[in-house]
Amino acid sequence: MEPRPATVAPMSATSASSACDAAAPLYPPGARVGVLLPLPLGGLYDYRVPRSGPAVAEGQPVEVPLGKRREIGVVWGAGEGAVAEAKVRDILRVLPATPLPQVTRRFVDWVAAYTLSPPGAVLKMAISVPQALEEPRPLTVYGLPDPDHPPDLAALGVKETRARRAVLNVAADLPPLPAGDLAREAGVSDGVVKGLAQAGVLVPSLVHPQLDPPRPDPDHPGPTLSAGQEEIAEDLRSRVRGHAFSVALLEGVTGSGKTEVYFEAVAEALRRGRQVLVLVPEISLTSQWLSRFRRRFGVPPLEWHSELTQARRRDVWRAVANGRAAVVVGARSALFLPFRDLGLVVVDEEHEQAFKQEDGVSYHARDMAVVRGQLGSVPVVLASATPSLETVLNAESGRYDKLHLPERHGGSLLPDVDVVDMRRMPPEKGDWGRSWLAPPVVDAVSETLERGEQVLLFLNRRGYAPLTLCRTCGFRIQCPNCTAWLVEHRLVRRLVCHHCGHSEPTPRQCPQCGDEDSLAACGPGVERLAEEVVGRWPEARSVVVASDTLGGPLAAAALMERIAAHEVDLLIGTQVLAKGLHFPELTLVAVVDSDLGLSGGDLRAAERTYQLLTQVAGRAGRAAKQGRVMLQTYQPEHPVIQAMVTGETAQFLEAEAEGRRATSMPPYGRLAALIVSGEDEGAVDAACAQLSRAAPREANVEVLGPAPAPLAMLRGRHRRRFLLKAPRGVRVQPVVAAWLGRVKVPHSVRVQVDVDPYSFL
Known part of the structure; x- marks a missing residue:
């Protein structure tokens, strides 16, 4: 079955808002629907709603057959009918998950169209935890038959011990808990709890767990704001109350209290029962931010990042989808969580390069956060002491509003x-x-x-030294997979590639001339x-x-x-x-x-x-x-x-x-990069030759390359780069799409498109 393209129509903020609030269409039994699979396949596949089952809503996660496999997908719209009826297969199973909100589906389509990525590859980021789409496994919990009337152990033929009494005391004060949790609260082993259950003192029951995080208190006492801070805080509160799309650049010197100011906008969204997303560049270093949040709102927010366990990610995803997650702080991927009623998006340290994803779907989370805000009629706050030139230009042109905190809070001076x-x-x-x-x-x-x-x-x-060379023959130790020097990490006695992760013990002899103790560290880490x-x-x-x-x-x-x-x-x-x-x-x-x-x-x-x-x-x-x-x-x-x-x-x-204006470089011009890579250098160069012959010849478009990338080999793949340059008003996506459409690239060669590139490695 060949996929059909997922079409994306432009959407204004007004139409997006009404679309978000509309009920999702229902497809009756026997209807043909288009299903988007979280795979880089590029389009929708037609399936049939089983005639023996219920109607299926648009946005509903389903399980479908794909060849001999079973895949999870999402009902994306009505089937097109181009495939013969006899070839259309039934949906295997409707998953017990909340349908993806329409604004989430519109966002997936928008990101795919902008980045020239298959919509399925973007969908994969939105349903990154497939376990969250299934019914939670029931847990066995243990409690007293009647907490108000403690059982008589002697009457039940059970000898009373200090450990058993501790369990009964805890069970009388708390709701039924899993054996491990109950034992932990009582300070005993699991065996004590299970022994009481076998004796009939504790009653087991099954529950379906769900994350129900405590709700942050918007009126919890917070710090006293200065007059300047309070003025900007009220501006942000009014944006949240207005329930309309806007972008505000919150600029302030380091230490000016930007976080405390946008916390007031978070509080306003909480008062109105709406969800909040805060994007941060380095989730591993948010401990102080989390402490400030807890002091302001009484409880911590939910976190979303790659270092969470799969079980925790599953629970957070469900809590967001069901509306129980009030505030989420996360890395760039949190942008694709299925918020049901998003009321505010904050991008902290908006200038950070960490918001740009280079692998897979290449996107900038700051820019996509603005798009998400527009599609859902949500105010967006971009906070930074050193805003990016792109954001500064948008503020100067009136597309963004600028709010400025010129002084450090509390009277401290700049260094x-x-x-x-x-x-x-x-x-x-x-x-x-x-x-x-x-x-x-x-x-x-x-x-x-x-x-x-x-x-x-x-x-x-990082590390001890960025380069290790032989004093005898001049040999430099390079990564076998990348065009990069290995970095010495003396604490662990290894040489490490910071691009692909290759690691090897630091040798005593030069790999080329064999001299011992001739290797020297060059430069400091x-x-x-x-x-x-x-x-x-x-x-x-x-x-x-x-x-x-x-x-x-x-x-x-x-x-x-x-x-x-x-x-x-x-x-x-x-x-x-x-x-x-x-x-x-x-x-x-x-x-x-x-x-x-x-x-x-x-x-x-x-x-x-x-x-x-x-x-x-x-x-x-x-x-x-x-x-x-x-x-x-x-x-x-x-x-x-x-x-x-x-x-x-x-x-x-x-x-x-x-300088950028004079050379028509971003943000005064547009760039799109094509990175051509493969394990066979000849095949890569042949593909580049085809792309060169098919390159756009338009008067206002310039194509540079192909040229070996600065990292000409990365993770064992040879790499070449093209750079397409155009004036700011040109939409580069149709130009690049038409260019790629004129070339048939072999399967052994990969062509990655990076619209608005940030890295040129």
């Missing part, structure tokens, strides 16, 4: 910024080996530690910087904080608590420490390599570096004590460094915008 010119003040070698800290930074760290305050040494490079810290300040309590040392959300939360409690004096960290963290005693931030990221051909290099430096600088002096930031650089005259010193963000952004 002083000093530039350390490494050409004039190079590091001095110590007993531990090469040094990476300039003398002024060493002095400042010592003085700060003597005052009993905390220090952050920032270096955005945070682990190598930690060696210098231990050598210079052996009494300081130091810790390395990077994505590969955190050990998951719970370990990260415990570490953040230790740092906040001043159980750590000196932090050596990467960009995971640059976002939204508040440590009152942290007064000095020293950036070891401020130039890192300023080169490499990325059109957003300067913007990203400025954002990162501003964010990490914002960790200093967030309480009563004045903060200080020191930037080690070999380019003190660079516009990014100068903007950090002067604080003239607007001038820097205008200069950055002028």
Whole structure:
């Protein structure tokens, strides 16, 4: 059976809102329906509603036959009738799940059309936990026959013990619980509970569990807002009350209280019984955010991210679909959860590159959040101290509203910024080996530690050293699967590829010439910087904080608590420490390599570096004590460094915008990338030759490439890139779709389309 295309019609905010509120169409027994499968197949398949069963609603998850397999899909609309009736097969089973809301289905179609992805691939993100579509398995729980009249153990022939009495006391105070939970509450083993059940003292029963999280209290006492904060908070509340689509850029310096301000919009949505989604870039470092949320609303929100267990993801998905989840905080994939009545979307740190998904369906969660808001008539808040140039342009053009918090909350001041010119003040070698800290930074760290305050040494490079080479023959150790050097991680004595994850023990001999002890580490990573810290300040309590040392959300939360409690004096960290963290005693931030990221051909290099430096600088002096930031650089005259010193963000952004405007680069032009990859380099080059011959020849469209990608091999696949460039007003999707339609690419070669690319690797 050949699939038929899933069509997507443009939808205005008004029509979207009415469509969301309309009852889903019902298809009677015997009707033909189009089912979308969560597979990259590109269209709908016709199936028949069983004549012996009930009517099926649009959006209903179903199980259908596909060849010899059984697949889960979603009824997407009426069948088209192009397939002969004799070939149309019946739906096997209607799953006991709530139908996907129409706004969710419209969103799936919109994202698929925009990203030129098969709708089924996008649907897979919306039903990412297939177990959530099934009836929850019943649990056996144990309780007393009559909690008001405790049983007489002697009359039942059961000897009373301290453990059994503890179980009965707990069972009298709590509803029926699973054996393990009841035993845990009573402080006994499971066997005690099951023994009482076998004796007839406890009565087993079956229940269908469902997550019923406590509802956040919008009127729980919160912090007192300043006059400026309260003015913006009321603006956001009015947007929620208006139940209409809008986008507000909430811009404020680091420490200005943006989170507390948008919490007031969250509270307003809760008062109106509507759901809230907060997107964050780094879910593993949200412990402080979660603590602030609990203080403001009395209970934590639900979380959604890849590190949850499948059982927890299943429960959260169901809670969202059934409307029991009031507030969800999550990574970018939370955008595809089936919210029944979404009243507010917040994108925190909207400038973060982590919101861009590169693999599979390439989309930017910030931009798709705006689309989700428009389709559902939902206000959207984009929060950042360093908004992206795209968002700034939208605010200047009037598409977004701009709300500004110019001062830190509570009277704390922005830190002083000093530039350390490494050409004039190079590091001095110590007993531990090469040094990476300039003398002024060493002095400042010592003085700060003597005052009993905390220090952050920032270096955005994981591991011990980014490159290992042989001093004898010059051999550089490279990943066997990627065009990338292996990074030494000395703490675990391994070389690791940060692109594909390949790992191997650090060799003692050079793999090429065989010389022993000739391998040298080149350049610093945070682990190598930690060696210098231990050598210079052996009494300081130091810790390395990077994505590969955190050990998951719970370990990260415990570490953040230790740092906040001043159980750590000196932090050596990467960009995971640059976002939204508040440590009152942290007064000095020293950036070891401020130039890192300023080169490499990325059109957003300067913007990203400025954002990162501003964010990490914002960790200093967030309480009563004045903060200080020191930037080690070999380019003190660079516009990014100068903007950090002067604080003239607007001038820097205008200069950055002028450069993009002059070259018609985003956000003043449109880009779409084609990444052609395969295990056979000849087949990849042959496919590129076909694509080159079929490339668009339109006057306002330019095609660059093919060229080997900077990572010319990734995970064992050879890679080539095309870049299509067009004016801002051109819709690149039809152009790219027509281009690909003129070429038959072999199955051994993959062509990935990335509309609005952020990475050029």
